[in-house]
Amino acid sequence: MDFKLIFLCIAGFIGAFVDSVAGGGGLVTIPAYLLAGVPPHFTLGTNKFAATMGSFISTAGYARSSKVNFRLMRAAVPMTALGAVLGVYSVLRIPQDFLYPLVSVAILVVGLYTFFKKDLGKVNAFTVITKKKVIFVALVGFALGFYDGFFGPGTGSFLIFIFIRFLKFDFTNASGNAKLINFTSNFTSLIAFAINGKIDYLIGVPIALFMVLGSIVGTRLAIKNGSKFIKPIFLIMSFVVFFKLLYDMFLK
Incomplete structure (x- = not known):
């Protein structure tokens, strides 16, 4: 195993x-991937391959611990897949530069709201499943699936925030259900990259193994420690996404 692959496995x-x-x-x-010299299209495709493997394991871990509400998500999964396909199709035809300022503001608002709302996501107050909630989650799945296929940064943060704010999940249950949506959009995008031959399986397979391991460790810690463990990481990643988008807008 050469140094480049070791570096990518650790990053994975x-x-x-x-x-x-x-x-x-x-x-x-x-x-x-880019630092290791992987071409951009293969970076996206190979990363999607490895990330989908890790995402599947993480989703399964949350599901085994009853942190995924499949009855609520029954319409969201196909709608997410549809949204992701349309997102990938659209990004090939429409420049995405106009999204940078909009998403930057949105992710900053999410981070600040979560930071100042001290009790947000501490208690799981989700109650009964209603038709309105199923439709709402399906629409969220479609919208965020489209966004993930079209642009991507902050998808997980937006999903977790929406599930906590509007469905009253705690951070653990919000992360579990968000991971199912994320896995669906990842898998759909993966198929598109595979069809177009943009996956380097020689490095993708070993990286996927390390990402599976990372997903297992992260999921177990999240389920074991709950909101007190997830919320700080959620806040950190929200602000990291914000500053990364600013960097891409003004300095890249």
Whole structure:
């Protein structure tokens, strides 16, 4: 195993760990691929391959601990897949530069609101499943699936915040349900990259193994320690996404 692959495997572990807890793992792995000299299209495709493996394990871990409400999410999964396909299709035709200021402001608001709302996400106050809630989650899945396929940064943060703010989940349950949506959009995008031959499996497979390990560790710690562990990482990743977007807008 050469130094480049060792570096990417370590970055994959850290990225998957962070992503399984609060989202934002791509902020670790994407720069690592580019720094290692992987071409941009193969960076996106290979990262999506490895990240999808880690995302699947993380989703399964939350599901085994009953932190994923499949009845609530039954319509969200296909709607997320549809949104992701349309997002990937659209990004090939529409420049995404106009999204930087909009998403920067949105992610900053999410981070500040979460920081100052001290009791946000501490208690799981989600009650009964209603038709309105199922429809709401399906629409959220479609919108964030489209966003993830089209642009991506902050998808996990937005999902967690929406589930806490509007469905009254705590951080642990919000992360579990958000991870199912994330996995769906990741898997859908992965198929598109695979069809177009943009995945380097020689490095993708070993990195995926380390991302699976990172996902296992992160998910177990999140489930064991709950909101007190997830919220600080969620806040950190929200502000990291914000500053990364600012950097891309003004300095890149």
